[in-house]
Amino acid sequence: MRIPIPYLITLLLITFSQAGTKAQHKPGFLEFMHHPWVDSTLQTMTPEQKIGQLFIIQAYSENEKKTDELIAEIQNFQVGGILFMQGTAANQATITNQLQKHSNIPLLITMDAEWGPGFRLKDGPKYPVQMALGAIQQDSLIYRMGHEIGQQLKRLGVHVNFAPVADVNNNPGNPVINYRSFGENPNNVVRKTWLYAKGMQDAGVLAVAKHFPGHGDTKTDSHLALPVIQHDSTRLNTIELYPFRALADSGIGGMMTAHLQVPALEPNPNLPSSLSPRIIQKKLVEEFGFDGLVVTDGMNMSGVTKYFNSGEAAVRALAAGNDMLEIVPNLSEAITAVKTALQEKIISNEEIDWKCRKVLALKKWLELDRYQPAAAKNLTADLDNPRYTLTKRLLHEQSLTLLNNEDSLLPLQRLDTLRIAVVSLGKENTTSFQRMTANYLDVDFFNLKKNATHLELSQLVTRLKNYNLLICGLHNLSLSPSRNYGTDPLWQEFMKGTADKKQVAVLLGNPYALNFIPGIENTASLLIAYQENAITEELAAQAIFGAININGKLPVNVNSTFKLNDGLEVKKNDRLKYTIPEEAGISSPYLERRIDSLANLGLKEKAYPGCQVLIAVDGKVILHKCYGHLTYEQNQPLEKDHLYDWASITKITGPLPILIKLHGENKYNLDLPFSFYYPPFRNTDKEKITTREILAHQARFQPWISFWRNALTQSGELQHSVFHPQPDPGFNIRVSSQLFMNQDHIQDMLGEIRDSRLLPTTKYTYSDLGFLLFPFITKDLTGQNYESYLRTTFYRPLGASTVTFNPFNYFPLERFVPTENDDYFRQEQLRGFVHDESAAMFGGVSGNAGLFGTANDLAKIMQMYLQYGRYGGEQLLDSASIAEFTRIQYPKNENRRGLGFDKPYIDNHKKKLKEAYPAVDASELSFGHSGYTGTFTWVDPQKRVLFIFFSNRIYPTRNNSKLFDLNIRPAMHQVIYDSLKKGHSNR
Structure with missing residues (x-):
């Protein structure tokens, strides 16, 4: 069912106005905590089965050979859920159905589908990264995206999405969050995270915000080590913790706990936040009043394994307030340790029962008590729905951010005065960006490959001398900070060598990359597209020529020149836009x-x-x-x-x-x-x-009038006085490749028109x-x-x-x-x-x-x-x-x-x-x-x-x-x- 957008926005504004006062909105699945199915199921379970329900094991749908191993773990440990990683949609659906057959209690199927199933699946729908979404001003599109991702995951048989990322990224060097965050403004992060989560949950998929208590200001990847967040409590409450408190108030279903060291909240330097009762139980559950599902980040990450083995980590995580544990390296060791902790009363039976009850209530909310397998028929077609493509296009379009626009250069006007070269830096072959610009004007294409020589650069600069406008696409960038976001040092020299030209530069990547391209701040127009794919390249080209509006705002501080919320608005100018039928309210399959x-x-x-x-x-x-x-x-x-x-x-x-x-x-x-x-x-x-x-x-x-027949001889040949087979003197009117006409004959033809007989009556008669x-x-x-x-x-x-x-x-x-x-x-x-x-x-x-x-x-x-x-x-x-x-x-x-x-x-x-x-x-x-x-x-x-x-x-x-x-x-x-x-x- 589609929810009318005006009603939705009103509802969400009410929700936000209540956030931060008291937790008036609880996750929907909690209403099933004492449902008869939950009660009866819990009563029949052994302690081992209850413990097993608190673990999520990892699966790869690209490797069907390991399915038997997964089935064995399900049967041996009665695990509560599966986390699918890389693979394909069809394989995942098939493996899901196989695994569900071998589980006494239906499994929670989970994914990290941060920007849609395509985050993990080779053939899954993929929306823009969250940093790009952070630039968007029309927030209703975020809800629409969340709802669609929920629909797609349900179609795949997935019940829980470990998304969205609620971290406030304010560290350009962050190696693990960075572009996965909505940005640097906590309010923007809260608003967009909740819209995404709300859309997904309205579609019947549980949203899990991550990574509590906030992974945005780190320079360390918690997959590799234990990052340290050095800020004091005041700063943490206003930045890092703020989104999670607001989301807890709003009714998000789940929270994922991160492996961080936060001295202001936990004095033990070797205790990750995910294992800290002070941070999980005291802060998140009691202070924030969060009653939803609390899940750890991968327990196989070095931020945990560096200090604890699987058994100790599992016991500490559950005791700290987590409800489910994800990807424990040694599952047998972990479950045995939890059983021992129960016997030693380190964890109480009541705690395990409550956590298990919460998991079962979630499964009831997801209607897993009446489990239906994921249908294989039409799966690919359903996931490729053009309606999803339209949403993706609109999101990319509305994320476009214009940082420079000297003399209102964009949208380009007076095309008749422009000699344009479209240069794709970082690519050897013609790009989608270049091809789209050619829809608007006759332009010339040039390319400078990655790691080109200085000679190749010099030759290119020379070839560009006769153009009065350069449109430059910066391609082949990396979204992450490694190797300076994939920038090429030669680009700086290109900027210097063409500084005398008016330039439009389009960065097809992370805006933090601007810090590694000196001179780009001097371009007449600078457009940020946040990612590189056929859609962003084409939309950026269309924006340059005025086919679409530009109204994105920079979601992060890049440097002293390009700051948070920078972004110039440009109105479209009625040139043709190139898109898909759905944008005009038409079904692509039907029309085509x-x-x-x-x-x-x-x-x-x-x-x-x-x-x-x-x-x-x-x-x-x-x-x-x-x-x-x-x-x-x-x-x-x-x-x-x-x-x-x-x-x-x-x-x-x-x-x-x-x-x-x-x-x-x-x-x-x-x-x-x-x-x-x-x-x-x-x-x-x-x-x-x-x-x-x-x-x-x-x-x-x-x-x-048949002028050519009137120029025939009586024998039917072309008159030599009118036509010659070559351009002789006086015969300079070219009629075809091998026929030239006497220029004086034009006056004869005009005379024929002048002297032609008029028709007798005034009526419609088509005439040349x-x-x-x-x-x-x-x-x-x-x-x-x-x-x-x-x-x-x-x-x-x-x-x-x-x-x-x-x-x-x-x-x-x-x-x-x-x-x-x-x-x-x-x-x-x-x-x-x-x-x-x-x-x-x-x-x-x-x-x-x-x-x-x-x-x-x-x-x-x-x-x-x-x-x-x-x-x-x-x-x-x-x-x-x-x-x-x-x-x-x-x-x-x-x-x-x-x-x-x-x-x-x-x-x-x-x-x-x-x-x-x-x-x-x-x-x-x-x-x-x-x-x-x-x-x-x-x-x-x-x-x-x-x-x-x-x-x-x-x-x-x-x-x-x-x-x-x-x-x-x-x-x-x-x-x-x-x-x-x-x-x-x-x-």
Whole structure:
């Protein structure tokens, strides 16, 4: 059951307000202390069985061969629980079920799952480390994480999590706690520890806070020796002990006792805190009033074994107030010693009974009296639930902490002014961080491997001289302090060598590492991501470009420059975010299954050799996927960075942004005769035709003119006066790789348009002719030619660096998706040359066709339209003008068109899917366009949906209508709306 977040936060605030007064909240399992099952079970147990219930033994699910040994220990000693260490989820579930079969009393299955099952399991879910969580300001996410970890552990058959860490880490050199702590602020630690624990316990798993009385200010690892905490009582009560007292008041179920030497609480220098009655019984149980389960840290750690053997340590631990002992090195010796201590009245039978009763009550709370085995079926799928992935992404995102931001550099603005090099320090190969930055802008990648030579560093610095911004990812770091957190001394030299450049530095690791990278404090922007994985790398890159907010706060003091709670807030700027469907309220499996099915149907029926689908909802790209190959020969798989011929999508991405901008600036009147802007139409039958009529395809123009056929000889050959096979003098209009046109022929084609016969009636007739003319009026209106104006005013500011005419001038052949094998005009496979014959004869630069680009770059343009002209923090187009251009202009004439934009069929929502265009559920505010080559794009401002479908359906020939016959594009489009409805209904 999901608990409403507002109610939860209110409840938790009440809990915190009561903390520190008296222990009003007790662990839930205590209500079963006198349950009939507990009573009857205890009555039937022998003293040996009661003692056995107080021990937890260790298991490794990666080693199934030792299962027989575990079974023997369970049968011989009647142990109370199992602590699982490294392994896999399936193995652990299998071994758990085997062990439970051989135990008379169901076993407590425990784990150290500090940031989820993945803390121990190779294939388990893994959330951010606690230091990263300490930076988060939206605390409800911590509860959500705790609840999910509880669900995952229950699914695995785990009942107790030895987490969260409640230590206040204020020692940068701490070798064992450090990044495992929520940080240095005791209040932050308390709040987040309790939210984590509360979420887990609400999911039915006992939370155990550790390591009492506080392991945060140590330089020694208690696994290896006995650390000493030298502080006085006042300091201990306000820092180290404070979280444990507050958690005891709040109702946490368990506490783990640490092996520490604390002179202010225990004068014996050789007595670990875990074995001290003064610290456990007097302080934790009596003074703090903690009635929950008290468990020792591993009794095999040197902090204990250095001074005591297994038997003496076990007796001392139980006598000190612990209820259960974890990983005793010699179990037989320990149990024998406890039995002897009972006989010698060092420990009373009542004490053992009470501890055993507590363990049984916990098992009853966990419903182990009705034990059910962990189901193996669908275990992996259940643990891989995308909902868990979303929480992990949101936690990483909200932990991002910005420590420097000189001149408000982030989020990056004016992309058209930036020459960016993205440098990954510590990595040899291209990183996820680099690849994500390339989604926003054309950038260059550089790498400097770990332990590079000075020569390699010098060569890199030289290669970076021509860039005005460096984005540097610091990779391959260690979370722990050993070897200076994994920093490379060469990085300091890199910082010096590039100090003249404006830099954005991203530390993908522990913020304490900043102390070992001199010069990094001088970078213009410094972003901390706390960990290195694909998610943190991608989110850090997105934050730099403004796709997400940055609001994390440093949870520790790093040095005199970077202090506790430092962190600059930066608001996102409406650029596209790249995430998973769940962030838009959509089920990943449902969306992908249906899109995959339709895409693969097209491949199977040979509607196209390959296709690409991009879907964004609410500014979030939630699916971008390629299917198939460039051709039916299947020599090259289709990839996201392949460039498509957009065909008629050029109409809404070429002339339209110019006209919308000029209209918004009152420099273009849609209702003046087009001849006012295009003088050749004056004194013709087209003189009074308006731009509005042309854009709405209601100007009575012919649908097209076959210019190339009009340039044939009577025998069907291309006229030599018009076309040459090479670029001879005067023949500099490149039509294809082996065909060049006489530049003077452009005037002949314009004359053909001018002199073309108008249709007899005013009605909707789709026509390219008017769009062919818009490039010719751009220079008079803007002072720049059509192509350069588009590039400098729109494409570069948007970061749409692949969008271009005549892409063969800029990109290698292998980047292009072939369109058609043209065996009638250009006599070649068209690849990188515009397919549309008219656009080709206008030099590949036209208003009806000619643009190429990636789906990702088209998405930027369409998202800008969806956001009514705003993108990347800039208002590129007037919102009122976009509203005007995207409304139906002549509905009474059965004309669905906007101004240049296509619109849904009139009464589209009343139609069946096979009759609708595009999707049935596309709102009346939606708009887009399709392209003859098999391209399609549509946005819906009302539903915040963006859809792009790319295919080369005309390869190898245009005589292929299967894309339309199968209704693939409207069907895919409808899947998005279906997914939204399904997602919302399941919330």
